[in-house]
Amino acid sequence: MNARFPLSSMTLAPALLLSACAGGSFRPVSDVPVRIGPAYTVRGATYVPAAAPGYDAIGYASWYGSESGNRTANGEQFRPGWITAAHTTLPLPTYVEVTALDTGRRIIVRVNDRGPFAGSGRIIDLSRGAAEQLGIRAQGHAPVRVRRVEPTEKDRKRLREGKPAAALPPVAPQELQRLRMRLSASGR
Secondary structure, rough: OOOOOOOHHHHHHHHHHHHHHHHOOOEEEOOOEEOOOEEEEOOOEEOOOHHHHHHHHEEEEEEEEEOOOOEEOOOOOOOOOOOOEEEOOOOOOOOEEEEOOOOOEOOOOOOEOOOOOOOOOOEEEHHHHHHHHHHHOOOEEEEEEEEOOOOOHHHHHHHHHHOOOEEEEEEEEHHHHHHHHHHHHHOO
């Protein structure tokens, strides 16, 4: 063995492979390609990703943020302060409008990860940044409406750069009441 290079290539190769798993190379933040992906199973539940252009659901949002630096399901680096989210079946990436049913506040979020897998009627996991912008971080989880949208290119670019999209006006009180009734009727 050469004294200048004490490790052999056989010893170094596995170490290099393992270091790649630590998250060194991430996919650049981009809106292409859009990936739907195959069905998958987590904790005994099977999820079938679909295009779902008319997706509009009522349920609960939770948030996550301790996974900073990890790889998202579409290969990007998870940044907890960015306005992103995880969804079990929507294409990656996708844009959704999330409405807090407690306040009527609405934001646009970029979905780039898979989840939530906790059950309890949860339909979306927001990043810490998205939960803060929506005003639900202190609650931990909150009733929401999530619907798929096609934001302007300007808003897409802002979200891809980690900045919030343009502010949306809150939902009108009558519409908010209708959405709350829809949640109640769903039994969640």
